Amino acid sequence: MTLPRLLPAAPGGRPILVWARALPPGAEKQLRHLAAQPYVVEHVAAMPDLHVASGIAVGTVFATEHHVVPGALGGDLGCGVSAWRFPLTTGLPGRDVLERVLSRLAERIPVGDAVHRGRGLPLPDALASPPLSTGKLSHAWERLAPRHLGTLGGGNHFLELDRDAEGALWLLLHTGSRGVGAAIADHHVRVARALGEGSLPGLSTRTPEGAACVADTRWACRFALANREAIAARALDVLEEALGVAADAASRVDVHHNHVAQEEHGGRLLWVHRKGAVGLEAGQRGLIPGSMGTASYVVEGRGEPRAFRSCSHGAGRVLSRSEARARIRPAALEHLLRRVVYARERAATLVEEAPAAYRDITEVLEDEADLVRPLTRLTPLAVLKG
């Protein structure tokens, strides 16, 4: 099959380009719904990890001329993935070292529901009191940000140690803007519902409400990046102590996959919305993590204009969490992860994140061969899940 697949425009709507061999019927319906919204320009682009989510599908990219659609960004604003590579030295750590390192990481980095106790940590000056648009959001920030900065969170968030084909060790981590980002997303979805029209309401960026949504969303993305940096700082400390060598600072890659950004496309300045999708300029490095226990990839963007210079954010779910719990046996997951260090006693709940619940990452990369070029394949050695 040649990709992208074209779904022609419905009357009054925009066409849809799909870089996915499998188009789940529910996700197709969500794409068509979005493509019929009056603020959508050019076309809607669907990435190969497309799957149904609340409102619009994960893996959807679209652009507007002067609208922001808070419901089209995902709840975890600025959520993304970071990676660091360690220099090739005396070889990879063995299982005993990995186990020690993983338990040290779990001690130093709050994971899942855990946050910093009491008032939390002092925030860096740049994040101390951003000019958010309402008193309620500022209050949420002051209360939550110090307790959440440097915490991993739950769901599909993870911290992982990987190796590449040359035998170099990598740190890979996936997390977002935690409570503050959720509060910001929630607020602007409500504002859009109250002021906007239709079932996927957008706010004009030329109104105070639209401008506030854009500005607050930027702060959520800044917090998410700072969160990844804070977690990485602690993790790199632990790793340096265990390995006797520091990560290569120039090797860092960081991408976020729930955001809106003003970018130039086809000579026009557009607001590009990405929900579970990554924007990469041609030649820019990005990360596409597979599911737990499977490979992840460092990639390079190819700048495909028809995809608004975007790619997938991961492998993409094929089973919902409840379907995965019903269908995947913990023993099957334990077998697949037999060479990976992780919390085996949690296998019964970790089936929600099992490879069988996700698309095969190699197929995802084949589907987006004209969007990204794979540079480095990473295979997991140890995983800390939220």
Place this chain on the structure above:
DNA sequence: ATGTAC
């Protein structure tokens, strides 16, 4: 994914 409202 998330805190909070239900």
